[in-house]
Amino acid sequence: MVEKSSGNKGEKTAISRRRITLGILLGSLAGAFGSLLALLKVLSPEKKGGGYEATIVLGDRLVYAQGEKAGTPLRAAALKDGDAVLAYPVGKAQNQANLIQLIRLKEKAFKPPTRLDLTDQGFVAYSAICTHLGCTVSWVKNQTSPDTSFTECFCHNSIFDPTRGAKVLGGPAPIPLAQVGVKVAEDGVLLFTSGFIGPIGPQV
Amino acid sequence: MIFRWLDERLELKKFKDKFLAKTFPTHPTFLLGELALFSFVTLVLTGIFLGLLYEPSTKMVSLFGSMVPAAYASVVKIDLLPMGMIIRRIHHWSAMIMIASILTHLARVYFTSAYRKPREINWLVGLGLFGTSLGASFTGYLLPYSQFSVTATSIAYYVSKSVPWIGGGLSRLLFSGEFPSDGTVPRFFFLHVMLVPAVLVGLIALHLLILVKQKHTEPSANRIRKESHGGKKLIGIPVWPEQVVISLSFYFFLLFVVSLMATYVPLNPIEVYGPPAPGTPVMRPDWYFLPIYGFLKLVPGNLSLSIAGGKITPETIGGVIFPAVLFLLLAVIPFLDRVKEPLNYVENPLHRPVMTSIGIGGGVFLGMTAISGYLDVFRIEPGTMMLYTVLVPLVAWGICYTLLRLYNRRRE
Structure with missing residues (x-):
């Protein structure tokens, strides 16, 4: 105008x-x-829920996360070489961030960057929350040579190497799954010996 | 008798002459848009039934002795009602058919170049309808609150959270706080049954009003017929009685097919998925989200860059930038492929080598990204698949373009 x-x-x-x-x-x-x-x-309320703040404390016992035995203590004898299972620290199953995958392999299978001091009798544990978009990872067992089994997220097929500190072998995950220390106690149940080493959950 | 009584009060005759005499095209591909509209009607009707029985809450309640979220329990109860599961499946099938018909309708408009001047606005409104329909489907995923629902929604939550700069606020706005929290189900319930359908109704009305105002495009054969006979009006059939009869038969045939599928083909079996659980089994989204799902698998994890404090991650690239670019490309088509004079005739796709070959290439590309969603089944490395996803569409485009060029040279 x-x-x-x-x-x-x-x-x-x-x-x-x-x-x-x-x-x-x-x-x-x-x-x-x-x-x-x-x-x-x-x-846009600040409701809590999705944030991953783990509450694992030294000495927490491991319990089954799902299935018929959910909530009952995990015993070392239950897992053979090449087996893996989802577990929570006892009494803290409400928090998804605490979900871990406990894996048993041969002791000499582990190589750096796996923290060997956080493994015990071939047991190693990693966060079970995929670092890509937060699905729970699964265990793909190789029946003939258990040491080449791997962890895979079935959502977008990120693959992690349990013998090398859950390094990303393929797929869209940006960083490895965080390791967490476990050991077998005298009575044969499994205990946590540390919190997560590194960040857990989607890196967004 | 009744007609005369109403006519004396509402002047129905005027209405009849003006609107019921409107001309409809006779080509069957012009029914695709109607198919989408009819599916929407079915969705609203079945949705009313489902909405009356659904409980939008994640409170834990007892169902057959185990504690499950109230939303999940209410949907299991719907499935147990006489006809309940069939109605829920009709709802889900209709959503799929609606998206499928929108896509084929879009393809028809694209390949016959019906998006060109003066129809650019309606092309954009149509794209809006497409996006909103995807939103309607997506907000519906969460409601049964099964393991499938929670996994799908959780992925979308982290995708929205990964948006640089505004991700935190955006994800809290969409999901009413973090997910999974008790805020999301009521928020999505409102979005799914109220807000998104209201937007859809508005856009549908706009789409149809513009259509009535501009009239539809005609096959070029009609132009020749008119030029030789000197007529100016559209050639076709009137709304009343021909088109109404056709449309009604078409709708009831659709209902028949959908009911048949709902009865015999299982879909979204929430009882099999179960309530939310710690483990995540293999699950794939409905087919129309496969391209995004597949593309998320292709983007390598180390591909991220930081700009001005914001971090663009593989999740943002696959889940936000990829679909946004697709929509943007579609939106600019009518402004790139321009004509000076308003055009009311469609063109034969075979006579348009550039646009048709690009369309075919684009379609193949979408197909390849959808196949990428199955790379774990085919045991292909993401890198290799990425290569195929780029190369195969290029080859398809090249072949298509060459063939069409040759065809047109011979024609001339």
């Missing part, structure tokens, strides 16, 4: 009046809707 320079005064004021009205209209619209943006905050 360019002002006409013809000197017709009435027309000029009409145009500027239109401009002012338009300005007021747009300004109030922007103001009204802008203040409504504050509602976004109200609509």
Whole structure:
């Protein structure tokens, strides 16, 4: 809207009046809707649930995470070479962040960067939450040579090497699964000996 | 008698002459949009039934002796009602058919170049309908609160959280806090039964109003017929009585097919998936999300870059940027393939080598990303599959383009 320079005064004021009205209209619209943006905050509550804050404490016993034995203590004798099972620290199953995969392999199978001091009698444990998008990882057992079994997330096929500190072998996961220390106690049940070494859950 | 009584009050005659005499095209591919609309009607009707019985809550309740979320329990109870499971399956099947018909409708409009001036606006409205329908499907995934629901929604939660800069706020806004928390199911229930359908209804109305205003495109054969006969009006059949009869028969045939499928083909068996559990079995999304699902598998994990404090991760690339780019490309098509004068005739796809070959290549690309969702089944490395996903569509495009060029040279 360019002002006409013809000197017709009435027309000029009409145009500027239109401009002012338009300005007021747009300004109030922007103001009204802008203040409504504050509602976004109200609509986004800080409800807890998905965040991964593990609460594993030294000495917590491991219990089965699922199946008929869910909640009962895990005994070393239950797992043979090449077996793996999902487990929680006892009494802390409400928190998905505590979910771990306990794996038993031959003791000499482990190589760095696996923390050997956090393994015991061939038992090693990693966070079971995929570092890609948070699905629970599964165990793909090689029946003929158990040491080449691996951990896979069935959601987008990230593959982790349990003998090398759950290093990412393939797929979209950005970082390894965090190791957590376990040992076999005198009565044959498994205990945690550390918290997670490194970040757990989706790296977003 | 009744007609005269109503006519004297509502001037039905005027309405009849103006709207019921509207011309409809006779080509069967012009029924694809109608198919989507009819599926939506079925979705609303079955949705009302389901919504009346569903309980949007994650409170733990007892079901046959075990503690499960109330939402899951209520859907199991729906399945146990007489006809309950069939209605739920009709709902799910109709959603699939709706997306399928939207896609084929989109393809028809693309390949016959019906998106060009003056129909750019309706092309965009149509894309909006497509996106909103995907949103409607997605918000419905969570409601039965089975292991499948929670896994699918959890993946989407982390994808939305991975968006640089705004991910935290965005994910809390969409999922009403973190997921899984007790806020998400009520939020998604409202989105699924109220907000998203309301947007759909609005967009459908707009889509149809623009269609009525602009009229549909006609086959080029009609142009020749009109030029030789000197007529100007659209050639086709009137709404009343021909099209109404066709459409109604079509709708009831659709209902018949969907009921048949719902009765005999199991779909989303939540009793098999079970309530949420620690382990995640192999599960794949419904077919229309396979491209995104497959693409998420292809993006290598070490591919991430930081810009101005925001981190673009593989999750963002696969789950946000990939679909956004697809929609953006579709949206700019009518503004790239322009014509000066408004065009009311469709073109034969065979006569448009560039656009048709690009369309075929794009379709093959989507097919390849969908197949990538099964790379674990075919035992293909993601890197190799990525290569195929790029190469195969290029080859398809090349072959298609060459063939069409040759065809058109011979034609001339």
